[in-house]
Amino acid sequence: MSSDQIQKWFEYESGHAWCESAYKYQTLPYVAEFANSLTNLPIIVLPLLNIMLLRKYLQNVNMGLIFPQLLLTFNGLASTYYHATLNLFGQLVDELSLVWIITVFLVVYIPVMKWFPKKFSERLCLVRWITLIITAVVSGLCFLEPNLNAIALMLFSIPAAVVLNYEGTHSGIPDIERFPKRVLALWGAAFSFWFADRLLCDFWLYLGTPYLHAVFHLLAGLAGYTIFIMFSMIDIETRSKSHRFTAAVRYFPDKNGSIFAFPYISLKERTHNVNVSVFDSPGKPKKLEEEFGEN
Template identity: 35%
Template sequence: MGVIPSDKYDRIGILEVLEVLEVLEILLKSRKKWMDNLDAMGSSLDLMQTGLQIIWPLRPGTSKVDWCEDNYTFSPIVAELVNTVSNLLFLLLPPLLIFLFQPYGKLIQKEIHIIWILLFVIGAASAYFHATLSLLGQLLDELSILWAAIIGTTIWFPSRLLPNKLLLENRRLFRFLVAGIGLVCSVLCCIHPPFNAFALLSLVTPGMVLLYGELRRCHDSRVVRLGIRSTITWVVAIMCWINDRVFCDVWSSVQFPYLHGAWHILVCIAGYCSCVLFAYFYAVEEFPHRTLTLEYWPSPRFPELFSVPYINLNKGRLQKIV
């Protein structure tokens, strides 16, 4: 057997070392690609997590608020059908009110149409919320009500009751202050949704007290009757809301868990009637030279209870509030 030269051993060793180095290089490249893939996957996961956080409020059932009506009883895609459909009046009344209040908007206060638009938004947002029970729907519903109250305060609060001479002389400053409060409340409601109930209570309750005070100063029987009907409707609506929320078991036991739907109908009637009254009081106080009357659509011969009140600027002047 022949002897292998030593230089051949050296060449074989070098080749083996080179092969090992090539394998190591391949492994390092593979590791780098693997780490890059992990980084890409991590970025994708971060994006997915961010996306899920964004769309989570859109998902059905993400709201913690659930009313007495059983979910998905009548439809597999609508959570609370009765509570959803009962918002229909909010969608039908605003276009009619915009039409009826065209002269008022031109001659007295064009901002009144913002209120009618917000009533429509309230109905649409409430229907979306009760159809999905999503957190986004809840926030849209509550914030639209909050801003309807805020804007109503800014445009109809009596000038004689403004607490500061500066505010009395500059009503625009008063509007900015109230709007600022509304923005703060909106942010707090988004951060902590249960706060919205407190915000609404702090606005609606003084509004009802103010309405009562204005009615006491008014001597027109038609206006007073509308105020009484509006107040009674508010009381019945609130009773429906409380019963649905607190005594759900009782109403479910008699197969009628639909009082929140009744609340929608009643609060829509009470709400727009209150807006008509505030618009009337504002016009009488700020534009005493205008002639206006409280009328009912479609005809004066219709019973007031089943008619839509509005302010007519083409007839005799109402008795002035004292």
């Protein structure tokens, strides 16, 4: 690969532009798509909020949960850079971070997923390595035809929706039993805005509203954050015999949990003390000591 090709990756507007680019640089002189850049803020902040609320659980039970959520924050930063510059490097980092979010999500949450065959639990390390290797190969393919990456990621959301619905409906946790429908409604609306921005840009320019991709960011960010809330609850409940924490889902600002309310986990410690070391799979701790009594 020549140095000229690599240099082109970092040039302004060498990547795919969205409909808002018709008004590029009008709000800020160095930001191509201002609304598309700004609306990544929830994608950056919300995973960090969940990490902060679960910090005690992460420190004492399963630190692995932090990695896919940090990757979601990284994706928000990458997307901000991409839409600010519209260069190919930003586009590829944005798309590749999504691929790795999916991979790290599977690596971390596979042990508590209902669909994962229990007979493979003893080969969990091998399963994880195979997942990482496949993702590395897919990452290389992303460089061949960058314009197809976004479409491929959208198509992957179909099997992801099937897994999401299965895990939510079989979790046995009342607080998250509506989450699959919630996530699918948000993602369905987000995909509609993404698709409309990509194919009907001339119509939105005629109306003077080329900001549908920005709305996609807001809806997709809330959907992704909700998925992490859902699987964090599953992880906490699945490992409940091995730690001293209890959790419940709350909503802000609408306490009744409307679709646009932000769910969050209220984490509390039980009155007895449980010392737990990190373990490879739920129900199989390396070391478990319990001391009952007052804290």
